[in-house]
Amino acid sequence: MDTGNTAWLLVCSALVLLMTPGLGLFYGGLARAKNAAATIMHSFMTIGIVGVVWVLWGYSLAFGPDVGGFIGDLSLFGLAGVTSPEDQIFMVFQGMFAIITPALVTGAFAERMKFSAFVIFIVLWVTIVYTPVAHWVWAEGGWLLELGALDFAGGTVVHINSGVAALAAAIIFGRRLGYDREPMEPHNVPMVVLGAALLWFGWFGFNAGSALAADATAVNAFVVTNTAACAGVLGWVAMSWIFGKPSVIGAASGAVAGLVAITPAAGFVGAMPAILIGLVAGVLCFIAPMLLGKLKVDDSLAVWGVHGIGGTWGALATGLFVGVGYGALAEGVDRMTQVMYQLIGIGVTWVWAFVMTAIILFAIKATIGLRVSDAEEQTGLDISQHDEPAYRFTQ
Amino acid sequence: MDTGNTAWLLVCSALVLLMTPGLGLFYGGLARAKNAAATIMHSFMTIGIVGVVWVLWGYSLAFGPDVGGFIGDLSLFGLAGVTSPEDQIFMVFQGMFAIITPALVTGAFAERMKFSAFVIFIVLWVTIVYTPVAHWVWAEGGWLLELGALDFAGGTVVHINSGVAALAAAIIFGRRLGYDREPMEPHNVPMVVLGAALLWFGWFGFNAGSALAADATAVNAFVVTNTAACAGVLGWVAMSWIFGKPSVIGAASGAVAGLVAITPAAGFVGAMPAILIGLVAGVLCFIAPMLLGKLKVDDSLAVWGVHGIGGTWGALATGLFVGVGYGALAEGVDRMTQVMYQLIGIGVTWVWAFVMTAIILFAIKATIGLRVSDAEEQTGLDISQHDEPAYRFTQ
Amino acid sequence: MDTGNTAWLLVCSALVLLMTPGLGLFYGGLARAKNAAATIMHSFMTIGIVGVVWVLWGYSLAFGPDVGGFIGDLSLFGLAGVTSPEDQIFMVFQGMFAIITPALVTGAFAERMKFSAFVIFIVLWVTIVYTPVAHWVWAEGGWLLELGALDFAGGTVVHINSGVAALAAAIIFGRRLGYDREPMEPHNVPMVVLGAALLWFGWFGFNAGSALAADATAVNAFVVTNTAACAGVLGWVAMSWIFGKPSVIGAASGAVAGLVAITPAAGFVGAMPAILIGLVAGVLCFIAPMLLGKLKVDDSLAVWGVHGIGGTWGALATGLFVGVGYGALAEGVDRMTQVMYQLIGIGVTWVWAFVMTAIILFAIKATIGLRVSDAEEQTGLDISQHDEPAYRFTQ
Amino acid sequence: MKKVEAIIRPEKVTVVKDALADAGFVGLNVVSVTGRGAQKGVVHTGRSGQHVVIDMLAKAKVELVVRDEDTEQVCQVIIDTARTGEIGDGKIFISTVEDVIRVRTGERGESAI
Amino acid sequence: MKKVEAIIRPEKVTVVKDALADAGFVGLNVVSVTGRGAQKGVVHTGRSGQHVVIDMLAKAKVELVVRDEDTEQVCQVIIDTARTGEIGDGKIFISTVEDVIRVRTGERGESAI
Amino acid sequence: MKKVEAIIRPEKVTVVKDALADAGFVGLNVVSVTGRGAQKGVVHTGRSGQHVVIDMLAKAKVELVVRDEDTEQVCQVIIDTARTGEIGDGKIFISTVEDVIRVRTGERGESAI
Numbered sequence A, B, C: 001m002d003t004g005n006t007a008w009l010l011v012c013s014a015l016v017l018l019m020t021p022g023l024g025l026f027y028g029g030l031a032r033a034k035n036a037a038a039t040i041m042h043s044f045m046t047i048g049i050v051g052v053v054w055v056l057w058g059y060s061l062a063f064g065p066d067v068g069g070f071i072g073d074l075s076l077f078g079l080a081g082v083t084s085p086e087d088q089i090f091m092v093f094q095g096m097f098a099i100i101t102p103a104l105v106t107g108a109f110a111e112r113m114k115f116s117a118f119v120i121f122i123v124l125w126v127t128i129v130y131t132p133v134a135h136w137v138w139a140e141g142g143w144l145l146e147l148g149a150l151d152f153a154g155g156t157v158v159h160i161n162s163g164v165a166a167l168a169a170a171i172i173f174g175r176r177l178g179y180d181r182e183p184m185e186p187h188n189v190p191m192v193v194l195g196a197a198l199l200w201f202g203w204f205g206f207n208a209g210s211a212l213a214a215d216a217t218a219v220n221a222f223v224v225t226n227t228a229a230c231a232g233v234l235g236w237v238a239m240s241w242i243f244g245k246p247s248v249i250g251a252a253s254g255a256v257a258g259l260v261a262i263t264p265a266a267g268f269v270g271a272m273p274a275i276l277i278g279l280v281a282g283v284l285c286f287i288a289p290m291l292l293g294k295l296k297v298d299d300s301l302a303v304w305g306v307h308g309i310g311g312t313w314g315a316l317a318t319g320l321f322v323g324v325g326y327g328a329l330a331e332g333v334d335r336m337t338q339v340m341y342q343l344i345g346i347g348v349t350w351v352w353a354f355v356m357t358a359i360i361l362f363a364i365k366a367t368i369g370l371r372v373s374d375a376e377e378q379t380g381l382d383i384s385q386h387d388e389p390a391y392r393f394t395q
Numbered sequence D, E, F: 001m002k003k004v005e006a007i008i009r010p011e012k013v014t015v016v017k018d019a020l021a022d023a024g025f026v027g028l029n030v031v032s033v034t035g036r037g038a039q040k041g042v043v044h045t046g047r048s049g050q051h052v053v054i055d056m057l058a059k060a061k062v063e064l065v066v067r068d069e070d071t072e073q074v075c076q077v078i079i080d081t082a083r084t085g086e087i088g089d090g091k092i093f094i095s096t097v098e099d100v101i102r103v104r105t106g107e108r109g110e111s112a113i
């Protein structure tokens, strides 16, 4: 095995792992102080849970021998037969994607979910919702791959999937107490920016690592990833400025929006389209949550707006711009057809993520329940769920 | 020199360097606000001190030409003759290990040590306690290496060594004022989680880098490191849940426990044993500090419980599971013998670390003294030692 | 293209990118709480702005076909023709340097600059001030390169350039309200240390990456970078101890000072000179801001003291120590001549940075103005410029 | 005029302040305090194993100055909204304020409230 | 002796305390509070789209105990320095303090102020 | 009933509150304040070189309401435990409280303390 590629993929895996605590800080800073620790816990705990689930059955379901183009079988349970370094690297790299995707969803029900319900949700969601989509898009024989839909680093699998799941969750959970009456402003702006910075840093591994080698495609993915992130910052900050004052949270959110949108396109477009993709993402992801707000749907940390809409825009843009500046349309596929393929991928993922997530949540709601009591919610999840206030400055 | 291996080891060295500030944040968040800056300073200052000591005489003592299997000579003083890139990389990579080990110890006397005494302690400890053990285990001719004791990435050298030193320190320093009367709860949970995340991220360099090449062993080490960390999270959180509520600090601590335990085994076991090693570590490292608490020994930040006990379990587990899923027992060594070798390594390190640390601390106590005055301790070390409160939110 | 080198340079680019948010946290922690978010925004926004400017025209001006040894032409506008992976990597790696340099300047006018003016300043400064100097020193045909001045990783281009620009800014902006009357102490020490740690971590990419390959020079650069940083910590802490108490902020600042000073020398000296370079930097950069303070010039976050003076010392030291322990004087160049070349590089950069920055700032001052109103300054920039207090702990 | 100082559970601040506004008492201040009372606090086990009784708990102090005749009503509103019946509900302290000045206008006395 | 409690805009604390010192009133305390008053607060749009009225704004409470005869002057100094004329300038409350003790010396009464 | 407000050094809070509990005065509140007094503060050199006098220092305000007859004892306990003899020990202010209500029960007067 080539040492350069090995070094590269191991580093990328480490970078993607770092994204999830980064996400925890990003979300934690956006939450109110009384829920800060609990919100971070959602991300951190997801690492622990999915990290184990993945090596036990998750990897096998996603990348085990194909069953009807729909899912893998269980023959790789417990990594049986996953012994070659190549397989192991691919397994652990993919595992990091499986970890962050459910963690992204947690932003939708932040500040009101019962911890026990959360644990069950993560196990079910990654198993039932995530692994099939990962199989469709990336596994040999996966039907979306066969179809010809392009998703370089996870626009559908990771972002649309989590973003739409977040929409379902926001609707099913209902609004936080005091929504539209009390301020629910981010409690720690530096923490939000730090989280966004770690996400950006890790995203190089996420996108450039998806080339699965230290090659020209990795280099291009790296360049467009950074460019789109920068453009996303400009887009969101500009919007916030138009609607009020240039927002710091907006700069951080815009970077994430740009990164989300470039994810499926990173291996297929050059830097100029990347600027456009990022800019538009910054604008769309600023508007989307406001519209959702008008419908009084409480997607606490704007997961649908950023990942659902940003991911959808990115998947579409991949079809629109593939080959511009880098890459090329597949043999004998014209742009219209490609865009069609992209729309199919988008549509199917939307429906799948929404329906399956709803089923899981209703099941949990019917059994142990999803939300904490009103008193617990008012006290804050840090104390009520974990007995650990995030901060104790006077002691 | 192979560019892939060079790139890999340089990156790993950078990752391990990052672990020490990460540790500072982990410890700093666990401390009370009035000692937060001082606690972080312990880790950061250790980087500065050991970083210089290492290039001057530390590396030579640890890896210079062997003297009786016990220690290196001073012929490499000031890196004399350490000119080849291979030697330089190995030197700097090892230097990062020498930096974090004494930093780990500082958690035992947090919130009450005099800064001047701290500086002297670090210089003496890394020179007298650390370099010999590093020599025994990793240097050509080191007697534990010759014996056949396995320690892939530092279970004995780093974790048992620092953890047991911490035990000695906790006993000799005595309890913090108000121990058992005042709450001494972590003052900043997000900071603790951030610290744990940086430790986890850096640990990939620590363990996978210890393969000293971007090869199959590095890949395996990477996989089991991540798996054990995840299992550690589950183990500790489960325990905290049984004894109360699922703890966020516990999730962070559990990750560290799992990482500690897998350290000596990372190159010798597969993913399934890694889950077991991590889970058990999470449980043991939760219980150990409570027992120590019963004895009213104040190991402020539970260094002995996590690194001493976790490291001991890991070293033992290495013997128990070597060859399961990865690696193999050495030619003509049966498992019993291997376990015996491991126990010898463990036992010797325990005695060495405890006795030598005690001698150093008593010497300092007898001369300039170890603890700050009661008034200084009540005021907090940030103000009394550094004239810098960690936070000034109203200014 | 060699996979090892590709992996290495991509990782280094990611590391350097991470430095700028790290700088934001470093600066943000040094600022007062009411300006924390705005100060971090300066760094984060700079990433967004320069990231786009660079791919559009910045790279072309700096590294496009040489025009009279002074600047590049615009033939690479929009990365036209920058298609080979080699070119793309170099472009993105250099882009990260272009991002952090103006971000460094922002520390000089922290806590009082109008955000709109800030945005314009960044665009102008990176275009007019940065790209030419980068061309002189690093581009084929650049006159300082031709001359023979040595600057391994950016002592002149990045540090003297930003540090002297900071001096001009501090003078032109004038003092903050209440300077010399109110305390303006760092509001968050852990954040400062975290920022310094991320800078240190990223600096490995900055310096070792400047070898542009994973080779012996990269290894040496890595070793001396770490050594100088450690020595810088010792130098500054010692000084703060002599003048009062050992400072935690001082440890963090000392690390940065050491890193700044070793930057131009990293490929030309060994570890022993590195200790000296770092130690002296720690001392000089402690004294310099105090002297500036005596002149009542308010360089808010000591940018001139650390980067201007530290960078100057480093550039000079490069001439003094080149070849000691590593590297060698160029064919037929004796040390005096080399020192002379270094002084020319230093002098020219000082004049250029000071004059050009002054012109830009006066232009902005004459048009939209530089400073916020007194009321806005008293309220703090977080609220007055961004409507986002950095912290909301009681909500 | 009277100053009403109510020490209540932090999580009750929102309901109390909203109820007061509905009752026509808009002006008020809230200060975060740590308090000790009959509610002896909870036993914690620190991560390093020690058991401690945390006797100081986070409370909020709601302060407002009102006309003498409004005092009773204000107290009633607070009691109705802040009570849980559990130990730790807190206390209300009533004292006299001699004069009130509105900084903006310099008005004094009741009209300045 | 009187206790003067002034609730003012946080950004005014520095000028107020300096003016008080110049007028010879050195001893004082400042507490950060969140306050609600006629100034009905600002409307914010949260990142997740909802619009909210933030009615509690950050204020600072400056407290000092002074001799009866100094009360008027102290209030005047505060009004002069803290006023902006905009709603939200705050209030001053004056009440009686029966006794003051200087912890260090045990002195009582006015001499302890 | 009297309200005793003691401004003391933050590091003294623990000893003071424990001593009060031992003396039978359990109920109390602590607020963190920044205070200025004869203790003129310390000179700092900022990292960017300027020298400043920090006149506002962190203090803690311990507040408790007690029966009139207990006032002296409470003050004595505070003085004994909070005094260092150095400037900056702080002050105790005593004022009258007209009524106390226990939110939980609605009890009034001394029995509610």
Ligand SMILES: Nc1ncnc2c1ncn2[C@@H]1O[C@H](COP(=O)(O)OP(=O)(O)O)[C@@H](O)[C@H]1O
Residues within 6 Å of the ligand: D007, D034, D035, D036, D037, D038, D039, D040, D057, D059, D086, D087, D088, D089, D090, D091, F026, F027, F028, F029, F063, F064, F065, F066, F102, F103, F104, F113
């Ligand atoms: N004598 C007192 N003076 C000042 N504050 C008090 C006093 N007694 C109680 N408090 C405050 O009231 C809070 C609740 O009192 P506690 O006795 O615990 O509950 P309850 O009032 O329901 O009996 C305490 O946490 C403290 O903040």
Ligand SMILES: Nc1ncnc2c1ncn2[C@@H]1O[C@H](COP(=O)(O)OP(=O)(O)O)[C@@H](O)[C@H]1O
Residues within 6 Å of the ligand: D026, D027, D028, D029, D063, D064, D065, D066, D102, D103, D104, D113, E007, E034, E035, E036, E037, E038, E039, E040, E057, E059, E086, E087, E088, E089, E090, E091
């Ligand atoms: N009745 C009151 N009791 C206590 N504090 C009050 C009262 N009314 C106002 N305040 C305080 O004064 C501040 C300013 O009052 P506000 O009515 O907004 O402005 P103005 O005093 O200029 O009319 C409020 O934020 C609140 O902190």
Ligand SMILES: Nc1ncnc2c1ncn2[C@@H]1O[C@H](COP(=O)(O)OP(=O)(O)O)[C@@H](O)[C@H]1O
Residues within 6 Å of the ligand: E026, E027, E028, E029, E063, E064, E065, E066, E102, E103, E104, E113, F007, F034, F035, F036, F037, F038, F039, F040, F057, F059, F086, F087, F088, F089, F090, F091
């Ligand atoms: N007139 C006053 N009103 C309110 N608080 C005061 C007053 N004078 C002093 N204080 C508080 O008491 C603290 C200590 O007072 P100081 O004069 O410094 O020490 P000492 O009381 O020992 O002379 C001050 O920091 C301030 O918080």
